[in-house]
Amino acid sequence: MxxxxxxxxxxxxxxxxxxxxxxxxxxxxxxxxxxxPIEFSVQEKETINVPVWAGVGSIAIGGLxxxxxxRKP
Numbered sequence: 001m002x003x004x005x006x007x008x009x010x011x012x013x014x015x016x017x018x019x020x021x022x023x024x025x026x027x028x029x030x031x032x033x034x035x036x037p038i039e040f041s042v043q044e045k046e047t048i049n050v051p052v053w054a055g056v057g058s059i060a061i062g063g064l065x066x067x068x069x070x071r072k073p
Contacts, residue, residue: 004069011062
């Protein structure tokens with residue numbers, strides 16, 4: 001299996017996961033302060049929405065790479 005086919009499979013998997021889950025979230029630390037023995041930190045939860053067109057486009061491009069990638073004449 002060559003690199004083009006591996007990238008195609010990864011794009012298809014990423015597209016399917018994007019369509020199934022739709023979004024993902026992570027925690028980001030913004031501010032941190034240390035005053036003597038006391039430490040303060042603020043954590044924010046960020047959510048990123050994956051558009052449907054991005055998932056479908058990823059599946060389509062991955063499929064095209066599998067079909068036409070590195071085809072020998």
